[in-house]
Amino acid sequence: MKNLSVLTYLLKKLLRMVLTILLVTTIIFFLIRLMPSNPIDRYIEDQMVQYGISYAEAKNRAATLFSMDLDQPMYQQYFAYLGNVLRLDFGDSLLSPGVSVMEIIATRLPWTLFTVGGGLILSFIIGIVIGAVMAFKRDRWYEPIVTGIASFLSAIPDFLIAICLILIFGVVRWNGESTILPIAMMRGTYSMQMKPGWNTEFVLDVLMHGMIPILTYMLSQLGVWVLLMKTCTTSCLNTDYVTMAKIRGLSSGKVLFSYIGRNALLPITTEFFMRLGFIVGGALIIEQLFVYQGIGLELLRATNGRDYPMMQGIFLVMSIAIVVCNFLAEVLYAVLDPRIKAGGAAKNGK
């Protein structure tokens, strides 16, 4: 009986997720076609400017290059696209003819997951530790300073942090001779002369290149975790069950982990999983600033060239990630907090 209700809950959820993704896909399909210009015009313009050829000639080239017929009515294009997606065919990139969209995503996505995900996890771990400590040291002189810095970090946009880091590490010559890091060498995901592979040299090189982007993401997220953890811990500290646990003579370690930590982490875990969904989207501006070959940079390129299939592919992967992570957050919350039962959620969630 219990298993059955969990099963129906999961099925309902799954159906809803599929519907959400379908809706998002549809909206994106039409939105990107509503943008001014289209891939063929862009290509023709490009050719005319670059090679100084006539419009007719450029259009001829474009026609041989693009297999896509943009003169079809939009709904026909839409259903053709949907049909292809159901067959897991996401088409080829227009800007890199002959290369499938998924192939490009597969090569770009790991880099973004590495940097944005790494930054998120680092900021999460450091943030909750600092936040918890600050909750206990509320009466110390340094607490307002730390909280102030955290508020500041969470308020400024990430690209500003990135620019500051570039200035600090790569532009200003602190000792008058050289910068702290050879920032110009650190563009991209790894050095040109490197051969990808699982060897120390390559891993170190990748870490070197990913270092500043990861630091940027970490700093831009850190403040939020510190503030959130501090608030949650403080409110847990003042609860009756924590006082009661102390009166019951439980050891301070037990009180800290089973009573304070366990309860303080509830809302934070949810927040973490929801943010996890967003890492697939990357951070466009930062990847552009560091010329980091991640999914964000690819999306930027695709948007500039109106590479419809590429954009659709990236947005689809992004929306799937977000929907799935939200679902995970919900399930995890029900597992962690007995007050929210999966069965109850199914009843309320309809």
Add this chain to the structure above:
Amino acid sequence: MTEKKPQLKVDQLSICYHTKRGDLKAVSQASFTIDQGQSVALIGESGCGKTTLATSIVDALPMAASVTSGRILYYQDQKEIDLLKLKRKDLRPLLWSEISMVFQASQSSFNPVRKIKTQFLDTVWAHDRSRSKEEILQRASELLRVVMLDPDKVLNAYPHELSGGMKQRTLIALALLLEPKLIILDEPTTALDLLTQEKILRLLKELKKEHGFSLLFITHDLGIVSELADKVVTMYAGKAVESAPVETFFRSAEHPYSRGLVDAIPRLTMDDREIVSIPGTPPDMIEQEIGCPFAPRCSRCLPVCKESIPESKPVPGGENWYCACWNPMSGGDACGNHR
């Protein structure tokens, strides 16, 4: 009355809250004794420092409060221990195994994300790692049956699955788990309906008879006092103004404030105009004036009352009866002793 060995002695205890306006003296030089097996009621208006005093015994004062002077002496096998001088690690073994407390807010006294069972186990294992799970659960089940709950259901439930009265009774069972010598009950029945209240009182009485622990309970309800207490300590503005055996308290309380509380009880035989309330409001605890804090509201106020604070003295002719008043109800005795 049972044997007269003390279990807990509160001696000249003062507790301050540090607020933005200045120090708030929530408890000032309060003294009273709880004998072994005795049940002491702590009464007084809201905000007079009852709960603060009780939480200081188990070292659970809020961060802003601290004990400024006095001692809390606990007697363990003839040994006198000053609880306030103990380090946390030395106090911890005493908590719950010697002194347990049922909180005013028992509705949220359990960790919401863990089963009741786990919280019973945690409590025992914090004091005695050697006891087996089965043994503890066995004992817990017995106690839960005593408080008229279904052990299997309660132990496997999460706190939110229990009703308010069930949580209260579960907490009482938990308080008895390690067979403490002293149980502190902070308004144990305020959140409950009259029937459950009655049930719990009867239960406490029986349990006390059976286990022989001492009881310190805080209440506003003089009905409960008459049912459960052996001794009544009246607090006013942080001071223990009177300490009297329960019959004496109801028959002839010496302090005008205690008398005022007794007079404010509605009785079946009187019409409602006869209920006498105490005029005025409790004093500001931060900017305390010199003299007896009750003086501005007292009908028996003398000039001396506004000049100096009366000390707690034995009431002539009374046993275990102390009162801090310049002009007590029985007449000029204490007054005449002065100057």
